[in-house]
Amino acid sequence: MLVFVIRRLLQAIPILIGVSLVVFGLVHLVPGNPIDMLMPPEASPEVIAQMKAAFGFDKPLYMQYLLWLSRAISGDFGLSIFNSTPVAGQLMDALTNTLKLAILAAILGFSAGIALGLIAGFNHNRWPDKIASVITTAGVSMPHYWCAIVMVLACAVLNDWLPAQGMGDDQDPFLDRLQYLVMPVVTLSFIPMGVVGRLVRATVLEILGREFPGALAAKGLTRWPILRHVCKNAAPPVLALMGLQFGYLLGGSILVETVFNWPGSGNLLNIAIFRRDIPVLQATILVLASFFVVLNLMVDILQAAIDPRLRR
Amino acid sequence: MATEAAVDVRNLTAMFRRREGDMAAVNGATFSLARGEVMTILGESGSGKSVTLKAMMGLLPDYASITGEVRVAGRDILKLPPAALAKARGGELSMIFQEPMAALDPVYTIGEQIAETIVKHEGITYASAMQRALALLERVAIPSAARRLKNYPHEMSGGMRQRAMIALALACNPTVLLADEPTTALDVTVQIQILLLLRELQQELGMSVIFVTHDVGVAAEISDRIAVMYAGRFVETGTVREIMRHPKHPYSKGLLNSTVLGGLRGRRLETIPGSPPSLSALPRGCAFSPRCAQADVRCLTTQPDETVLGPGTIVRCFHANTAMAEAI
Structure with a gap:
């Protein structure tokens, strides 16, 4: 090793x-x-x-x-x-801003994706599988900017639940600044949730189709210990995907950062390109x-x- | 008799629900096995022999339904609540698989997989379970067992893996061992070693073993009794001696004549014409009738019942009596 x-x-x-x-x-x-x-x-x-x-x-x-x-x-x-x-200074600021979004979106998207994928994989072709698959498919197929705009409309324009854009003032209390994170983080978590969920489902199904889960049951293991074995076997490909997805999140989404006016690395790249x-x-x-x-x-x-x- | 039996299987049936219709992979298997007895289920691929073993452990996918009784130590395994069923699996009723590479978890070491089973069944500490695992590997004659304990399945040879699989199956002193073609995936020289090991362990521990194989030679080597299976049904059961010397069912005869063991030296080996029927489209009468030289109108239209010829000796053929007359 x-x-x-x-x-x-x-x-x-x-x-x-x-x-x-x-x-x-x-x-x-x-x-x-x-x-x-x-x-x-x-x-x-x-x-x-x-x-x-x-x-x-x-x-x-x-x-x-x-x-x-x-x-x-x-x-x-x-x-x-x-x-x-x-x-260096500009880059640091932009990266920290994007990092906040990326880490939170990754935690949210990955955990939701893993949970949905496991539920779907272990209930193959039954209703929990169908519901989970609808959610993950929606996650990968909805355009980012469209989600962002709909969410702004629903939560900031029609209702006054969340701030529409920006990241708040440094002087604001912590909880107030947290509100600014909600919509961009949720928007960014959709794609990782969808792709991770679909891969987890496919991997779990492939592993359950092999002989050893049956052999584990034959030696007397119950549902949860078998789940642990399956998860460890499913981890390598899922980790690889999560690494890539987190990389994309770090790059910052130009569209999402533009909609929410979030000064992150996507924004910075965009501006730098136009200004040569x-x-x-x-x-x-x-x-x-x-x-x-x-x-x-x-x-x-x-x-x-x-x-x-x-x-x- | 019934109280002595280590396993008592009554009318075991495994139905697979398919879109094309239900099919019975195992159709009313009935047998009982005394303590220390070895029975072989002999049959071609697709005859339902492996499914019989899996059904006995309640291990079929949810689109299959298992009916009948599997009594081990007086309790019906198939009616146990989930917790007790898990306790029985790997406890008194244990199983060896055909492909140890596929049946062992590739990302845990051999030691971890054996110790896990012992901890689950006996609730002892992990460290002492690991000690037991080491003793088990030594018992199945794995060289440098302490090092092998830390090996992953892919780091071992085929024969070694099967030995490890046997150690795993024996971890909690089962009274009944189900062996699903444990030597099929191995080299011939390794096959015989594994058979001898199984025979030795079986005698030492006094286990009852149900051995599934398509290899007549293996069946003759290891078992006391043989059940010949065809299209989900036992067509003939009896002692090894009887079946090897005087097979009564035309299928058993065909099976024996098509192996070097049964055929005579210098004579051409015979083959059974045709191939096993699809389980979802079984003939109306005897399932073997389309391939049988003796088949008559009755065979094609009526399913023959079991004829009991003696304790544990049955045959399912209309022509069995004439066959017996011929034999005598």
């Missing part, structure tokens, strides 16, 4: 380097030059050259990459081209991609801890 963990950790390094190369390269492939966007059309070539030198655009590409990477590793992502504030704010784009993508790699690494290790056949 230890060998497996060390090997997986080492394998993550080239992946991270690859990610950084792609992130650096992709942004340079995007049409449009940030300096041209900033400079007035009548700016003299000397001033433009000066600006390029100030942001490091005059150096050869590989030097730009190494410089950017070494600074990025130490947490310095440079200044935003648009408003000259440090990128390359340092912000690079930093955001790099950090999110690294999160993804680390998440998958954790999932891999967890899976191997649960299923010994995966330790190869």
